[in-house]
Amino acid sequence: MIVVTSLVVENATVVRPLGPAPASRGVPRWLRKAPTYIFLTIVAVASVYPLYFMVVGATNTSPDVLGSRLLPGGNLFANFRALVAAQDLGGALWHSSLNAVLTTIAALAVCSIAGYGFEVFHSKGKDRVMSLLLLAMMIPFAATMIPLFRMFAQFGLLNSTFAVILPAISTPFLILLFRQSARSFPHEVLEAARIDGLSEFWIFVRIFVPTMRSTYAAAAVITFMNAWNNFLWPRVILVANRYQTMPMLISNFRAGYVIDYGVLMLAVLIASLPTMIVFLVLQRSFANGITGAIK
C-alpha cells in the first residue's frame, strides 16, 4: 500500500500527492475484481428472489403458490383468464398509467425549477422557505387525508383524475432532490451562459436540464413508482370507483374469503412491471457521468 501524503479534497479537485503512481500489485485484474462480482451477485440474487417467486407464482395454481413451489407451472393462461374475467385489467392499467405519467411530468417540471431556484439563487430567506416546505412531508398522510378530502369535496372535485394527481405534484422531497443536485452544477457554466446573454429561464431549460439528466432520471423513476403504487388517496378520493387503479384492483383480490394466490401473483406481477420497465429504460442515464453539455 502506498501512503498518500496529501489527499485533500477541495472544490472537487484532488491535490496530487508527492509519491509515485502505484505499481501493479502482481495480481491479475479479473481476480482482483472477483470479490466485487461475488458480492454484487449475492446482493442481486437476493434482490431478485421475490420477483422470481412472483413470476413463478403467476404460472402456478393457488395450492402450489401456498406450498411455495419454485418451479414454473402450467397455469399461467388459466390465471390470466380468471384475472380478466374478474376485473377490468385494461381499465386499471390505463388509469394507473395516466395517473403516473401525468404526475411524473407535472412533478418534474414544477419541482425541478423550484429546486434550481432554491439553490442557484439561494439566500437566507429561500433556505428558510425550503426548511419550512420540508415540514409538509413530515406528517403521516392518514392525518391530513380527511381535511384534504373535505377540501376537494367543497370544490366539487371528487372522482376526478385531477384530484388524484394534484396532491402528488409538488413534494418537498423532489424539490430537495433537485436543490441538492443543483449544488454540483458548475457556476462557471452559469456565468458563461449569462455573459452569452441567455435569460435565466433558458439557462435552466437549455443548460441545467440536459446536464442533470441522471437526476431527472432518478426523480422520474421514483415519482412514477410512488404515483403508480399510490393506494389510500385514490381509493378515497375516487369515491365511486370509476377510475379503478392497479393497487385498487389488487386490493379487491385480497378481500375475498377464498384468495386465488396464482391469480393474485399474476396481478401483482403485472402491477410491478411498469415501474421495472421505466427503471430499465432510464437507468442508462446512470452510466455516462457528466455529458458533453458543460464541457
Added chain:
Amino acid sequence: MKKSTTALAVLAAASLSLGLAACGSNNDTGTSTTGAATTGAPSGDITGKTLTVWTWDPTFNIYAMQEAEKVYQKTHPDFKLTIVETPWDDLQTKLTTLAQSNTTDQLPDIFLVQNNAYQKNVINYPELFADYGNAGIDFSQFPQSVVDYSVIDGKNYGLPFDNGAVIAGYRTDVLQQAGYKLDDFTDLTWSDWLTKAKDVLAKTGKPLLSGQANSSDTIMMMLQSAGASLFDADGKPTIVDNAALEKAIATYQELVKAGVFTEVNSWDEYVQTFVNGNVAGTINGCWILGSIQSATAQSGKWDITDMPKLEGVDGATNYSANGGSSWAISANANYALAADFLKSTFAGSTEFYDTILPSSGALANWAPAAKSAVYAQPQAFFSNDAIYTKIVSYAGKVPSNNTGAYYYEARDAVSTAITKIMGGTDMATALKEAQDTVEFAMQ
C-alpha cells in the same frame, strides 16, 4: 428578463392545460365498476330505478347482489344495480372519511358492513345509516344472534346476509385411520375433544387444528359459544373476572401445549396447513369451506360437525359465530326502493337463495330459504353430507353476544394478553393489562 417571464407564462399555460386534460379525461374514459353506466351522485335518483351498492368479493357478495338484481328485475324490468367493488378495509376508510368530512351525499344506497363493526359505526356515525323501521322486513325470520349485531337502541340497522356460523371441519379419512368417526367429534366438550385429538395425533401424526399465533379468533369463538363477551350490558369491558374468557384461554393453552393446535404466523400459512394436508381439520366460520374446497384432491374426505363446548361455564353450547356481514341502507339512499329491493330478495326470495347457494356457497340466514330442497342436497366434497342444512341449524342455535363499540380494541387487547400468557405471563396480570388498555381507549 422579459423572455424568461414569457417562458414562464408558457410553462404556466402548459401545466394548466395539462390539468384540464386530466380533468377532461375523466369524462370519456371507460368505467371500471361492474355496472354499465355509473351515476354521478349515487343517490337522490329521481327516476327511482337504480341503486348503488358498495361491497366486496366477486365470487360471494357481489355475485349474490348480481343475482338479486336479476330476481328483482323480473318484477321491475327497469331496475338497475351499480355495484362498486370495495374491500371491507377500504369501505371502512371511506365511511370514516365521508362521515368526518360531512360529505354523506357521496354514500351509495346500500353497503355491506362486517357484523363486528356495526355497533362501532352506527354509534359513532349515525348520520351514515337509515334504520329498517319502515322497510317492512320481518326480522324474526333471521337468527336472533345475527340480527343482534346490528341492533342499536332497539332499532335494526342491518339485514343479515353472510353467514358466520362456526363449523368444525375434519378429514374423515384421518379420523378413520385413528379409529374414530365424525360422531365421536360431535356434541362433545373440549376436554373430551382434547383426549381424542391427542389420540389422533399419536396415531396419525396430524394435529386437528391450526391458527394464527397472534390472533384471538379461536378464543372469541369459544367465548361466544357460551354467550359470553368482553363487555357487559352497559358497555363496560369485562375482561377481568370473566370466567368464560379464562376457561377459553386455559383451553386454548392446553390445545397448543398438547400439539393438537398448530400455531402459524399468517393467514396464508393457516390456509396452507389444511390445504396441504398437514393438519386434518379446522374450526372457523362456515365461510372457510371455500378455502377447504380449494384443495380439490381432498374431495370426499372432509365432513363437518358442530364445535366442542366449554366445560363448567354457564350457557355453554356447541355453536358459535365468527365474522359474517349484513346489508346497511345508507342515510343518503332512495330508501323506498332500497328497502323494497332487499325485502323482495334477501328477505323474501327462496328462488334467490336457491340460485346463489350451489355456485357460491353463500348460505342464507333467512330461515324460510333453508327449507328448500337445494339446502338438503348432499355435497360430494364433504362425504355426501347435506352440510348446508346442518350449518343453517347451527346458525339458529348460536347464542347472542354483545360486540359493543369497542369490539376491535377489546379483541386486540385480548390477542396481546394471549400472546403474553403463552409467553409465560400470569393470566390475571395479562388480562388486567388488557382491561386497562380498553379502559384507556374508552376515556
Added chain:
Amino acid sequence: MSTIDLTPDQAGVRTPARHRGTGLEKKRSLTGWIFLLPAALLICWMNFYPMIQAFLLSLQSGKGAKLTWAHPAWYNYARLFKDPQFLQTLKTTFIYLVIQVPIMLILALILATLLNSKTLRFKGLFRTAIFLPCAVSLVSYSFVFRTLFSTDGPVNDALMGLHLISSPVNWLANAGTARFVIILGLLWRWTGYNMVFYLAGLQNIDYSTFEAARIDGAGPVKTFIYVTIPQLKPMILLTAIMSTNGTLQLFDESWNLTQGGPANMSMSMSHYLYQLSFQNNPNIGYGSAVSYAILIMVAILALIQMRVGDRRD
C-alpha cells in the same frame, strides 16, 4: 410551528452576482422566487392547509364526528405520555430507525460506488436487479418474507442444517425476531432505492476526480472516504432526511409483514395512528395528536441533520 434553519455559514458567498451591483442581484433573487413559487403554492394548498386543519383536530376530543374543543387544549398531547401503546410503538419505531437507516445508507453508498466503476461489466444488470425490490409489489414481497421465515420455512431449514439452532425459531411470534424480520425487509426493499440517488449524484461528479485519486495512489477505501463521500454529501443529506422521515412514518411493513404482532411489539407509530383513526372506535383528535408527535420528531432529527450536513463550505 418551528422551522428548520438551513442558513448556511457563509450565505451568498457563492453568488457570483454579488459584485455586480444590487440591481441585478435583486432581479436575480426575484427570478429565484418566481421559479419556486408554483411548487411552494401547491404545497401550501395541498399540504399546509390540511395540516392546519389536522392541528385544529388535535386540539379537539370526542368520538366519531361529534368533536368538541378539548379541556385543556393540550389534552390529546398529554394523553400521548400516558398511553402505553403509543410509547411502545415509539420505542419500536426508534429501534427500526437506529439500526436500519445507517446500515442501509452505508450499504447503498458502497453499492453505488462499485456500480459507478467504468471497468465493471454487467452494470445495467446489477443496477436493475438491486433496484427491483422497491418496485416489486408489497403483496408478493410480504408473502415471500413470511414464507421464508415461517416455522417450516427455508431460513429455519438452513439454520438447522448448519446446526446454528436446535429447533425451529418462530420468527414472527417473538418480539425481537419479528422486529429483526421487519428491519431485514426494510433493508431489502429500500437499499436499492437509496442507491439510485447516489448513482445519480455520482454522475454529476467529474469522473476524472476518481481517476486522479487512483493515479495518486489512493486505494478504493481511501478514495471512497476522501473523494466519494465528501462529493456525495448533498445526496447523503437528502437520503438521511428521507430515510429518517420514511422510517418514523413506517406503515407498510408493520401492517403487511407482522400485522404489528406479536402483542403489538413490532407495531410502528403510523400503524397505530391508522388503527386509531380507521379501525378502532374512531378517535380522530387523538390520532391527529399522534401525527403531530411524529412530525415534531422528524423535524427535530431533520434539523440536526441539516445543521450537520447542509453547510456550504
